[in-house]
Amino acid sequence: MSDKHLSTQFDSELSAISTRVLEMGGLAESQVAQAIYALVNFSGDTATQVLKQEELVNQMEVEIDRDLSTIIARRQPTARDLRLLIAISKTIGNLERVGDEAARIGRTVQRLINSGVSSRLRVPANDVSFEASLATASLRKALDAFARLDAVKALEVIKDDNQIDQEFDGLMRKLITYMMEDPRTISASIDPVFVAKAIERIGDHAKNLAEQIIYIVKGTDVRHHSLENLESIVR
Numbered sequence: 001m002s003d004k005h006l007s008t009q010f011d012s013e014l015s016a017i018s019t020r021v022l023e024m025g026g027l028a029e030s031q032v033a034q035a036i037y038a039l040v041n042f043s044g045d046t047a048t049q050v051l052k053q054e055e056l057v058n059q060m061e062v063e064i065d066r067d068l069s070t071i072i073a074r075r076q077p078t079a080r081d082l083r084l085l086i087a088i089s090k091t092i093g094n095l096e097r098v099g100d101e102a103a104r105i106g107r108t109v110q111r112l113i114n115s116g117v118s119s120r121l122r123v124p125a126n127d128v129s130f131e132a133s134l135a136t137a138s139l140r141k142a143l144d145a146f147a148r149l150d151a152v153k154a155l156e157v158i159k160d161d162n163q164i165d166q167e168f169d170g171l172m173r174k175l176i177t178y179m180m181e182d183p184r185t186i187s188a189s190i191d192p193v194f195v196a197k198a199i200e201r202i203g204d205h206a207k208n209l210a211e212q213i214i215y216i217v218k219g220t221d222v223r224h225h226s227l228e229n230l231e232s233i234v235r
Contacts, residue, residue, distance in 0.1 A: 010075050014084065017067055018146075021088055021095075024060040025143040027053060028098040029136060032202055035105040036132040039195060044113050050106035057099035061092045083219060087212040091146065094205040094212075098139065101198040101205075108191050127174065131167040131196065135203040138164065142209040151217040151234045157210035158230060164203035171196040 031053045038046035068089055071077070077085060138160045145153035175193055179186045214222050220233055 010071075010077070010081070013071055013075075014081065017064060017071070017088065018084075020060065020064055020067075021091055022143060022147055024057060024064065024092060024095050025139070025146070027060070028057055028095045028102070029139050029143070031057065031099055031102040032132070032136055032139070035102040035109075036129060036136075036199075038109045039105055040129060042109065042113060044110060047106040047109040047113075051103055054099050054103040054106075057096055061096040064092050065089065080216070080219070084216050087216045090212050091209055094208045098202050098205045101202050104198045105195055108195055112191060127167075127171055128192075128195065128199070131164065131171060131199050132202075134160070134164045134167060135199050135206065138203050138206040139209075142206045142213070145210060145213050149213065149217055151214045154210035154213040154217075155230055155234045158207050159227065161203050161207040164200060168196055168200040 031050055034046050034053070035050045037043065038050060068085055072082075072085055075081075138157050141153060141160070142157045144150070145157065172193070175189050175196075179189050211222050214220065214230070214234060218233055222230055222233060225233070
C-alpha cells in the first residue's frame with residue numbers, strides 16, 4: 001500500500017472523527033438549551049429528556065475515545081496530527097462535562113417540581129436565561145472554531161468568558177441580597193446557586209475547548225496564559 005494511500009486514509013479517519021466531535025458538541029449544546037428551558041418553564045418532561053441525552057453524550061465520548069486510541073496505535077501520528085488527536089481527547093472530555101452540568105440543572109428542576117417548591121425559585125428567569133445565553137453562545141462559537149480550526153475565533157471565546165463570570169457574580173450578589181433580607185429564603189436559594197454555577201462552568205468548558213483549538217493550530221499550550229500573551233501567540 002502506497003504512502004499516499006495511507007495518508008489519504010488517515011486524513012479520512014481524522015475528518016470522520018472530527019465530524020463526530022462536532023455532532024457530540026451539537027448534542028451537548030442542545031442539552032444545555034433544553035435544561036434552561038426546563039428550568040425557566042418548570043418542565044418535568046423536558047428535564048427528563050435532558051437526562052436521557054446525557055446518556056447519549058456519555059456514549060459518544062466513550063466511542064470517540066476508543067477510536068482515538070485505535071488511530072494512535074495503528075497510525076502512530078506525529079506533529080500536528082498528534083496534537084489534533086490529543087486535543088480531541090481533551091475536547092470530548094470537556095463536552096461530556098458540559099452534558100454533566102446540563103444534567104445537574106435537569107435534576108434540580110425535577111427535585112424542585114417533586115418537592116413542590118418550584119414557585120419559590122429565587123433567581124429571576126431573565127437573569128438565568130441571559131447567563132445561559134452567554135454560555136451557550138460561547139460553546140457554539142468554540143465548536144465553530146473547532147470546525148474551522150480558527151485560532152482567532154477561539155481567542156474570542158476566551159475573552160467572552162469574562163462576561164459570563166461577571167454575570168455569575170451578579171447572580172450571586174442578587175441571591176445573597178435575597179438571603180440577607182429574608183433568612184427564610186436561604187433554603188430556597190441553594191438550588192439557584194448551584195444552577196448559576198453549572199451555567200458558569202459550561203462557559204469554562206467552552207473556554208477550555210478554545211484553548212485546545214489554539215494548541216492544535218499554534219502548537220502552544222496556552223492554559224493559564226494572560227490575554228496579552230494569548231493575543232501575541234494567536235496574532
